[in-house]
Amino acid sequence: MHYPEIDAASLAEALASHHGPPVAHLLPGSGSTELIYLFPRVLRPRRALLVTPAFSEYERSLVQAGTQIDVFPLRVEEQFRLDPERLLRALDSSTDLVMLANPGNPTGVGIDPGVIEQIARAVREQAVVAVDEAFVDFCPHRSVLEKVPLHGNLYVFRSLTKFYAIPGLRVGYLAGPARGIARLSEAREPWALSAPALAAGRACLGEQGFRERTLLELPRLREELGRGLEDLGLTVFCGEANYLLARLEGAGASAAALAERLRSQGVLIRECGNFPPLDGRYLRVAVRTSEENRRLLEGLKNLLPLQAAASASG
Structure with a gap:
């Protein structure tokens, strides 16, 4: 039984x-x-x-x-x-x-x-x-x-x-x-x-209440995160789920290298070079709370200039 x-x-x-x-x-x-x-x-x-x-x-x-x-x-x-x-x-x-x-x-x-x-x-x-x-x-x-x-x-x-x-x-x-x-x-x-x-x-x-709260809150958080990514120079695509696809711009940009540096800070993003036909510049980020989204954006803000400098010197 x-x-x-x-x-x-x-x-x-x-x-x-x-x-x-x-x-x-x-x-x-x-x-x-x-x-x-x-x-x-x-x-x-x-x-x-x-x-x-x-x-x-x-x-x-x-x-x-x-x-x-x-x-x-x-x-x-x-x-x-x-x-x-x-x-x-x-x-x-x-x-x-x-x-x-x-x-x-x-x-x-x-x-x-x-x-x-x-x-x-x-x-x-x-x-x-x-x-x-x-x-x-x-x-x-x-x-x-x-x-x-x-x-x-x-x-x-x-x-x-x-x-x-x-x-x-x-x-x-x-x-x-x-x-x-x-x-x-x-x-x-x-x-x-x-x-x-x-x-x-x-x-x-x-869980009707949970659905209603999520559908009310998520678009605001997604838009907030998307604007933050664009302000950092990334191209952001108009997603409708709980994640966003973005593309790094500039010669030598590498989502894999960026993901590795963020991982050492306890922040995980998904590099998308293994999603054909995407290349190594694409990454996917989850839409999280405002605080977590700000932490991601701060990490990117600090690391993107380093990546650009490394690409230029390479």
Whole structure:
């Protein structure tokens, strides 16, 4: 009697009540990453178009499933915004999966839900569209989760670990067509979510006050941090999540070197040179409290002149 639920039924029911789609369209998982790997392993896409820059686990999961991967790089000159017409022109006749994130990671740039539905309709006879909405709770107007029952080829990955800050408990879910969700459910291992994870997931869905406070406070903190980064000479992209992508300017600028120096001060940033097509000048910073954001900005203010001097002498 001390085992967790074999299929996380209570969380699926809570998700259905919270979001609207029936239980048959929802599959809880041990974090969205478990489901990102389960998805290609079961549905076996032959050829995928992957919108980049992107979370590295997409490519790894597709490679493990033997899927051929084409990439669709977003353009910095377009502020990493998705052009649906250009994407549709990039499809190969054998493409049967389009995979992207909304908002993007590491860009934080959001996609209008109407654009995603446009793509899903355009490829409905050819391909499945899979959207990772791991950070969409920070910009809920971007979500297409409630539209899933209207499309037979639209899947949406979601995470409870980002917005609710419970990454150690691993709670996520997938929404999609009932037939596809049934296939995925039948193929996965039982007891994927622990009893504490199930309890935490259900509790998170009831935290309306926390959601309202976060959505009220985060944009102010994000704007404050973005202005501070721009004042230091960085190019900042218009993200909508709890992080910002920025680019160091100047010859020889290195986000990796900057990250190493900040780490010695107890401040962690993410250098993004391993997110193709980004290069070594790009970095991602979390939006934290005002005090923590000021600490980051002070560290950057002290280190950026040193980096510029080192680049000039080198």
